[in-house]
Amino acid sequence: MKNIIPASEYRRLKLLNLLFFADEAIIKKEAANTVECSVNTLNADIEVLNAMFPEDIAQIHEADKKLSLHTTSKINFDYLTAYMISASHLFQLAMSAFIEENLTISEWAETNFVSRSTFYVKLAEVDNFLARSRLVLNNAPLEIQGSEVNVRFFFYHLFSKSYPYTGWVIQDSDFEKNINEFIKKFEQHMNVYFSLSARVDYATAIAVSLIRLKNGHPLQASDEDIQFWHDLVAYHNAMDIDLSDLETALGGPLPPLEYYMIVLMSFLGSFTYVNRERMNMRVLYNGKFQRIRLKLTEDLLAIVDDRIADTLALKVTLLDYLARFLFIEKANLILDVDYFSNKLVPDIVDRQEILAVLKKYEGLPDYQFVRSNREVIATYVHNLFSIGLSTETYTSALHVKIISKKGFIWEEYLKMQIRRYYSEDAIIFSDGLNPSEHWAQHDLIISDSSIPNITDIEVIVWHMPPTKRDFAALGEVVNARFEKRR
Numbered sequence: 001m002k003n004i005i006p007a008s009e010y011r012r013l014k015l016l017n018l019l020f021f022a023d024e025a026i027i028k029k030e031a032a033n034t035v036e037c038s039v040n041t042l043n044a045d046i047e048v049l050n051a052m053f054p055e056d057i058a059q060i061h062e063a064d065k066k067l068s069l070h071t072t073s074k075i076n077f078d079y080l081t082a083y084m085i086s087a088s089h090l091f092q093l094a095m096s097a098f099i100e101e102n103l104t105i106s107e108w109a110e111t112n113f114v115s116r117s118t119f120y121v122k123l124a125e126v127d128n129f130l131a132r133s134r135l136v137l138n139n140a141p142l143e144i145q146g147s148e149v150n151v152r153f154f155f156y157h158l159f160s161k162s163y164p165y166t167g168w169v170i171q172d173s174d175f176e177k178n179i180n181e182f183i184k185k186f187e188q189h190m191n192v193y194f195s196l197s198a199r200v201d202y203a204t205a206i207a208v209s210l211i212r213l214k215n216g217h218p219l220q221a222s223d224e225d226i227q228f229w230h231d232l233v234a235y236h237n238a239m240d241i242d243l244s245d246l247e248t249a250l251g252g253p254l255p256p257l258e259y260y261m262i263v264l265m266s267f268l269g270s271f272t273y274v275n276r277e278r279m280n281m282r283v284l285y286n287g288k289f290q291r292i293r294l295k296l297t298e299d300l301l302a303i304v305d306d307r308i309a310d311t312l313a314l315k316v317t318l319l320d321y322l323a324r325f326l327f328i329e330k331a332n333l334i335l336d337v338d339y340f341s342n343k344l345v346p347d348i349v350d351r352q353e354i355l356a357v358l359k360k361y362e363g364l365p366d367y368q369f370v371r372s373n374r375e376v377i378a379t380y381v382h383n384l385f386s387i388g389l390s391t392e393t394y395t396s397a398l399h400v401k402i403i404s405k406k407g408f409i410w411e412e413y414l415k416m417q418i419r420r421y422y423s424e425d426a427i428i429f430s431d432g433l434n435p436s437e438h439w440a441q442h443d444l445i446i447s448d449s450s451i452p453n454i455t456d457i458e459v460i461v462w463h464m465p466p467t468k469r470d471f472a473a474l475g476e477v478v479n480a481r482f483e484k485r486r
Contacts, residue, residue, distance in 0.1 A: 011035050012045045013084055019060065019069035020077045028065050053083065082165035085158070089114075089122040090129060093142060094158050095169065098208075100215055102141040130154075148219050149261075152212055156205045156268065163200060170207045178249040179203045179210075182241075186266070189241045191274040201269035206262055210250050219257050229260035235285050238263050267323040279316045286319050292366045293322045296357075303353050304385050309396040314388050321380060325369040349385040354378045398481045401430045401442040401457075405449045410464060414446065417466055418474070426478055444477055 014035045019026065032042040046060045046067070053059065058071045058080055071080075085091050092112060096103060103111065109119040123137070130137050135146035135154060144151055159169050168176055183202060187193055194202055213219075221229070233239060246262070247254050254262075273279045286294040297318045305311050355378050362371035370377065400418070404410040415429055430442035445457050448464040460477070462470040 008045075009084055009088065011037060011041075012049055013081065015042070015045060015060075016049065016058070016069065016080050017077060019067055020071070020080070022068070025063070025066035025068040028062065028067055031067055052087065053080075057083065076164075079164040082162045086162045086166045089119075090126050091158060091162060093123075093126055093137070094144065094155065097137075097142055097144045098155055098211070100143075102143075104140050105142070108142055148212070148217055151217070152205075152208050152261075153268075155212075156208045156265075159208065160201050160204050160269075163204065168200070169204075170211065175207060175210075175249050176203065178245040179206050182206070182243070182245040185242050185245070186238075186263075187271075190236065190238060190266075191278045192266075192271045193274055194269070194271045198269045198271055202266055202271075205265040205268055206246070209258060209262060209265070210246065213255075213258055214250060218255070219261060221257060226257060226260075229257070229264065232285075232289065233260050233263050235289070236263070236281075264323075267320050270317075270320075273313075273316065276312065279312050282316045282319060283312075290319075290323075293319060296361055296367070296370070297322065299357050299360075300354065300381055303357070304349065304389060308388060308392055311388075314384065317384060318381065321384075322377075325373065347386065348389050349382055351378060351382045354381050354385075396481075397424065397426060397428045398444060398478055399428050399430045399442040401445045403445060403447040403451060404464065405447075406464065410448070414448075414462070414464070414466065418446075421471065422478065426482075443481075446474070 015031065018031060018034055028042065029039060032039045035042070035045075037045070046062070050059055056072060057075055058069060061068050061070055093108070096108060101108075105119065105123070106116065108114075109116050114122070123139075127137055130144065130146075133146075133154060134150055135144055137143070138145050144154065159166075162169070170176060180199070180203060183194060183199055183206075243254050243259065246259075273282070283294070286297075297315055300318065301311050301315060304314075308314065355374070358370050358374045358378055361367040362374055402411045402414050404414065418427060442457060445451070445459040446462055447459060448462055450461060451459060458477075460470075460473050
């Protein structure tokens with residue numbers, strides 16, 4: 001975030017972050033020390049922030065020389081961050097360049113009511129940020145130039161980071177509808193699921209690519225890269241997805257290279273695999289084509305694998321995260337990996353162990369991306385592993401789906417009988433038999449009658465009401481589960 005907005009605005013964002021996550025009001029002098037400014041500067045920042053934010057979004061209040069931040073229940077810190085980004089000159093210049101207004105410096109300053117002297121100062125800050133991201137701001141007319149892949153990722157992450165406030169920045173509802181229809185087909189074909197918020201991220205990435213192509217900025221790649229992208233997409237059985245919705249949005253056929261990029265951009269955000277088969281396929285792919293990332297992932301997982309019974313979900317999540325570095329060498333180009341704000345993740349993993357593994361790899365020829373992004377990757381892995389360990393008690397319990405041909409009341413009766421012997425630490429009851437948004441969340445099915453072979457999950461058939469023999473069979477499964485945990 002420090003690279004996206006000017007130093008003064010970054011200081012104000014630090015103040016917002018401090019107050020947002022505080023459990024009680026903070027003494028003004030302590031707040032000034034934390035954000036590294038004088039009390040007078042702090043007073044000026046508070047005045048600016050209160051004038052910037054509408055009262056129904058955020059206001060800083062002072063009482064007895066203590067500060068507190070008042071927001072509504074619908075506002076989180078990401079929203080406040082998005083608000084400040086969308087008000088930055090970087091965002092405004094980027095939007096002008098993206099929609100190709102083709103303005104000169106004078107025209108842009110006049111349109112946005114900024115004096116030329118002030119604008120040149122802001123322009124220098126934007127130039128510095130873009131240079132770190134290996135991009136260039138052309139001044140006549142204003143245009144962001146560089147590798148087309150880098151340019152697209154820059155626009156995508158900037159628009160994605162500002163979304164909670166700006167909403168969908170592509171001013172074409174039909175465009176959004178067509179992209180959303182494609183994502184639905186992508187999910188069904190690939191056996192993955194995007195949450196509503198993750199879907200917006202992916203849709204933004206697709207929209208940026210289509211508009212850049214539509215405006216005459218196609219991707220360029222070597223024959224070797226094209227073959228690699230083709231093999232990756234083909235391996236994941238993504239060659240036969242219906243592209244008609246994207247081609248309608250584009251107004252013409254979608255070149256293969258552009259489609260490969262759209263498939264690969266799905267890894268920029270997050271999604272859930274609908275079944276374990278798909279997760280295993282992802283691991284096998286990395287073992288065959290991306291062994292360097294699988295090796296790094298497995299070494300990182302060794303930090304926690306003796307504390308987690310099933311690490312498959314963690315493994316594919318980490319592999320998917322590292323996939324974004326296939327194209328991006330520097331973290332500056334990935335704005336969403338900035339962990340400025342306090343995410344309140346439980347600190348139950350030693351971050352130094354993670355850094356030690358990364359340092360072991362960063363000097364090796366195939367792992368240059370680790371050196372450029374070590375701190376960013378370490379933060380992501382630390383948070384991922386901490387959350388994984390926090391949910392281990394839940395995920396390592398035996399998840400049981402109860403099915404009765406006699407109906408719901410009998411299913412609830414059976415659960416009640418099982419609960420007499422097993423707490424939630426040992427057994428958790430699952431609801432969905434075939435959920436559409438993630439892999440099946442049950443390890444065992446208990447039924448009072450044989451059921452069709454519609455799942456590869458183990459089934460045991462009980463009586464109704466259950467007998468001692470039935471509980472003995474369940475006991476064997478539970479004991480085996482706990483032996484595995486030990």
